[in-house]
Amino acid sequence: MKRLFFCIGVLLMILSCGQPKEDLSGKVLELCQFIPDHGLRAGAAEYLTPEFYNAYAEAFDAPVADYGEIGENEWLWYFVGGNGDYELAYKVQSVKRISKDLASAIVSTHENAPEGEGHVVMIKKVDGKWLLDDIDGKKDECISYIKKMRGKYQTGEIVEYLQSDEYLKEFVPDFNKRVKEFYEKYGTE
Secondary structure, eight states: OHHHHHHHHHHHHHHHHHSOOOOOHHHHHHHHTTSOSSSOOTTGGGTBOHHHHHHHHHHHHSOOOOTTSOOTTGGGGOSSSTTOOSOOOEEEEEEEEEETTEEEEEEEETTSOSTTOOEEEEEEEETTEEEEEEETTHHHHHHHHHHHHHHHHHHTHHHHHHHTSTTGGGGHHHHHHHHHHHHHHHOOO
16 A cells, blocks of 8 residues: 555656646747837737736826927837837747746847846736736836826826916816826726
8 A cells, every 4th residue: 555655656746747847938928019119009908917907008098298298108108119110029038937926037129238138027827827917117117107197186286387388378178188087097096
């Protein structure tokens, strides 16, 4: 009987050691196609964690005083690609499994400098599916940006700025309308 348990134990160890580790490089490359660039890509909600998708969408929708000038949200447009109007070629340099449901990858693009420099891509398994959870800490930046912009709406800082300029005064009603729509979509907190 002891021999039977021993044999079963050895067999289980052999089988578990023989299981190939999940190669996440291909999954990382697939998910990189949905890194936000000049907005959320079509179908991105299926490939980003809800937290990352919602943070980016809310940050991108946050009204700014961009009438005739670059707004405070310009950084949202260039997560990876810079100012180029072309498809990026991604290359996975390394993938490190942090836990069974979380992994980190270093990904470079043809814009990056020498090997070793790249973007940190976080992927997370949600309901059995690997999803893009962050790139270069942008999720936290989005959350911080949203708080900052909401603070500016509450204090009236942006409206005050618009009213201080003869040309921009005319945009106050439009801006207030955009803030109202933003609050209706995302709530006041």
